[in-house]
Amino acid sequence: MIRILKTCLLLIAAQSVFAQVDKSDTTKHSFRYTNPITRDTAISMRDHFIIKVANKWYCVGTSNPVWTGFNPGVRLLVSDDLIHWKQQGWLIDGNKLPADCPYNGRFWAPEIHFIRGKYWLTVNSGKVTAEDTKGMQTHSVWLFSSDRVDGPYTLVKGPLTPQYNNDATLFEDEDGQTYLYCSGNGLFQAKIDLATGKLTTPIQKFLDKKQPGYPEWMIGGIEGPFVIKRDGVYFMFFSTWTRGYEVGLLKSTSPLGPWELASTEPIFGTRKKGYRPELAAAGGYAHLKFQDTEDPYCETGHNALFEGPDGKLWTSCHYLMYESRPYPYSQTLQNWEKTPQLGIEPVHYKNKMFYINPPTSTEQLVEY
Template sequence: MKSAYQYISQFLLWGAVLASSCALHKEENQKIVWENPIREGINPYGMKDFFIYPEGESYYMVGTEYPDPFQATEGLQLYKADQFNTWKVAKLLIEKAKIPANAWYKDEWKAPEIHKIRGKYYLSFNGRNNTINPYKKHGFGLAVADKIDGLYQVLTSDAPLLECNNATLVEAADGSVYILYDMDGRIYSVELDIENAKLKAEPKELLGPSTLAKNYKYLDAPQVTKKGDTYHLLCSQFYGGYVVKVNHMTSKHPLGPWKWEADNPLYTFLEAEADLEVKMPYPTTHGYAPPTQVIFSNQLFRGKNDNYFIAYHSSEKYSEPYLCIEPVLMSGNQITIIQAKERKQKVALR
């Protein structure tokens, strides 16, 4: 017969085992795990220029979508996910069928973004009508809604605010709003009256040979994220051959001056790393014709539990581009990528 001491000892032992098991289970549940590139629920024919907006317990996402060669494009889609590895289409933000045939933004809505400014959600995009102006530069469009999933009213239906590529919106500490965009290898800025969708001045060069000096290379796809009182700008730069570097600058104001950070480059992308396998069927054997150069649009964003991430798209040199997300550590003005370009990614919830 067991003594009272033995019963107590056995009870304490099982209690310790149970506590250890619960602690381990809790530790496992406090990690988010995913694998890049992410394709689940995303346009299988390819998507790039990702912009992720966290709200509540969900992530919302827009981007440049490659057309399905077997069916007509419906419009600009909003994606939603609770975790990074599985997405779904939540809403059509712009319905192509409702856009007039002669509208300047009838066919394309590239590099879209969503920003919450002064209590409203502003959807920006780089649009074009491929029937009327098939080779014209893209124009900057703006729409507004009371909720992230719309209904969005296009404020620039008559004409684009300006011709540009990869435009982004940035709000300053005093409430003023700026458009930053690239054009012909340089980055420009202009102040925006966002509620009336009007420019308040003429665009001016923000970053180029005169400001970056020896650090200047062809600039593309600016993205700005504010953390505390510091603005972090990421942009792609093209070097000799197929070499793309993603560099990082900081400033206390959207108009600069912008400081070239010591952590540069954050990424270097090479042709040898490009995926060689085309994933989807096309009408002809060589139906997928990727561009000869690749812009790696990179967004720094704040996720759940105050974790920070960079979102970018996988190489489109030989194959369809898909979503990649990587956690980063931010210390002062420095960004450290924990597992750069690794397929398996994870982050601990703090």
């Protein structure tokens, strides 16, 4: 009788364990978010780039002021849940740089890539002087490395290119070769040896903003490349500010091209006819006809991809509110709404093509 009782108890225990395993296997998780994610002038940035390390997400971007004089450096934000962000510190603190530092100026569009066991930080900057108050005459790409995502970072080499370049990104292929892509009145590419920071092929401009045969929504300016490989195809996300701020997509069977549009229309972004009309007039594209998008933004662009809460690809970029945003949005902007803030959206891949839903401004639910 005792032996039978023990057997019954073991069976009940085993069933209980299997029931717990089955329950955990079928548990659904949910992630709720509302864009813009950040709503804080103190950590306002453009060109957000997110990298996940262990169970945390880290974010860098272009701090204010963006267009004139010095900006404070490369700030590092950190989050445990992708929703609540705080500043962890400065990867480059402009106030601590020596007076003769050749990259003391703008610190635009930094990115962090984990390649071969190290973290590689690309920064786009030049030297601000009394004669060159924007530092644009020497603005180019600088490469730093660290054993930790939060630094300290050591300068490897810079400037990496002999002319004005901006918005640098890195991509490591499956064979271990690393590539540098950047912008500068068009898109550029080269092979790079990270250990020395030397380009092993000449920097090549492969796409102009007024490339013959390409659509008019690119002619204002193209920038912010980001490269990923899927199913043997290389995809390059890039941004254009002709009609607001939109994201286009190129593809190629080689990391150095030739590149072609994966979609004849932008795959993401916002369009507003009344936004920056002076640039449209000066650039000769004020004649373009298009419909405004219904979202409350005038900019959603310069994107990069990262691992989201569901383990899948998400996109990050800055979301900037539009002063003439459509009803039912208030046209009285709060202080944080006058500055660029972080926005995120899930990325979808289907039939050998990437898709991103239009930028959202209401609560979204993702179950996984």
